[in-house]
Amino acid sequence: MIDKFTTKMRARADAVLLTLNTRLDRILVGWLLIAGVASVTRIVFTPSNVPVAPLSNFASYSLLVIAPFATTMLALRWFAISPLMGQPVTRMGWLSNWRNLTRKEATKHRLYGTGGIMVSLLLGMMLNVPVRALEYIGAMPPLPLVAPHWLSVLHFAMTLDVVLFTSLYMLAFVAGLRRMAFFPRLLASIWIADLAMQLATAKLVMAAGPLPAGVSTALQSLLEGNMQKTLVSMALWLPYLLLSTRVNVTYRHRIPA
Numbered sequence: 012m013i014d015k016f017t018t019k020m021r022a023r024a025d026a027v028l029l030t031l032n033t034r035l036d037r038i039l040v041g042w043l044l045i046a047g048v049a050s051v052t053r054i055v056f057t058p059s060n061v062p063v064a065p066l067s068n069f070a071s072y073s074l075l076v077i078a079p080f081a082t083t084m085l086a087l088r089w090f091a092i093s094p095l096m097g098q099p100v101t102r103m104g105w106l107s108n109w110r111n112l113t114r115k116e117a118t119k120h121r122l123y124g125t126g127g128i129m130v131s132l133l134l135g136m137m138l139n140v141p142v143r144a145l146e147y148i149g150a151m152p153p154l155p156l157v158a159p160h161w162l163s164v165l166h167f168a169m170t171l172d173v174v175l176f177t178s179l180y181m182l183a184f185v186a187g188l189r190r191m192a193f194f195p196r197l198l199a200s201i202w203i204a205d206l207a208m209q210l211a212t213a214k215l216v217m218a219a220g221p222l223p224a225g226v227s228t229a230l231q232s233l234l235e236g237n238m239q240k241t242l243v244s245m246a247l248w249l250p251y252l253l254l255s256t257r258v259n260v261t262y263r264h265r266i267p268a
Contacts, residue, residue: 024130031133031188035087038137039080046076046144053148062156071154071170075147075177079140082178086185108268109259117264122257125188129257132248136184136198140177147173150233164219165230168212172237176205194262195252202249205241209234 031038050072057063117123125133147169154166179201186194213234216222222230252258259265 021127024126024128027130027134028126031130031137035083039083042141043076043080045141049145049148050076054153057153063153064156064158067166068153071166071174074170074174075144078174079144079177079181083181083185086182087189090185090189090191109263109265110268112260112264112266114264117260120260120266122260124257124261125190127257128251128255129187129261132251133184133187135244136180136187139180143173143177146233150229159220161216161219161222161226165216165226168215172208172212176201176208179204190261192262192264195258198252199245199249202241202245206238209238209241 054063054068054072112120151166151169154163158166183194183198183201186197191197213230216230256266259267
């Protein structure tokens with residue numbers, strides 16, 4: 012029974028991985044369409060008695076749609092040479108004893124590759140992008156033509172957050188998919204930066220002036236939600252990134268001694 016379940020889950024993971032590798036171009040086109048329609052819809056349904064700032068809103072929504080797409084396309088090009096890139100000079104083997112493998116030995120290991128549970132991590136990073144974008148579209152109305160200072164600062168900070176981290180998570184996604192040696196360190200760095208960004212956003216907006224009570228409560232809830240999701244991701248995946256034999260074989264070319 013357990014063997015059948017394991018075989019079934021492995022087959023599903025392999026199917027998802029095949030889709031990510033062969034249909035990523037279609038997924039990216041779908042992102043452009045869906046994110047573009049969602050952005051236009053958000054502007055269209057702005058109350059007609061509230062004039063919006065055309066240039067600011069065009070820039071923010073364009074970056075929201077294009078930045079993750081452009082980052083992914085560039086990353087696919089940058090990371091196409093992964094077999095030519097070696098391991099980091101400083102190795103992090105302090106949690107256990109490891110035996111280093113040559114590249115040839117690693118690629119022949121039965122756990123080499125981004126299959127198994129790694130597929131869930133890669134898929135989660137990709138799905139984080141539309142989730143984060145939809146949260147931004149839902150929480151941030153188009154910037155009015157005449158806006159109080161705190162709202163301008165809030166709009167800038169939230170736009171920077173969503174554009175930067177949807178792009179960074181797609182960068183990490185491609186690095187993981189292409190088996191780049193620095194992927195685990197890159198993802199851990201993005202998690203830390205994500206937490207720091209939530210704290211920085213809160214301080215920046217609060218320093219811009221007193222916020223309406225409703226806005227302050229909603230902002231606190233949104234930032235705390237982002238931090239909780241990042242902390243949960245770290246708690247779930249950091250031990251896996253450090254200790255998994257698959258991760259160590261694929262990205263660090265080593266096995267437990």
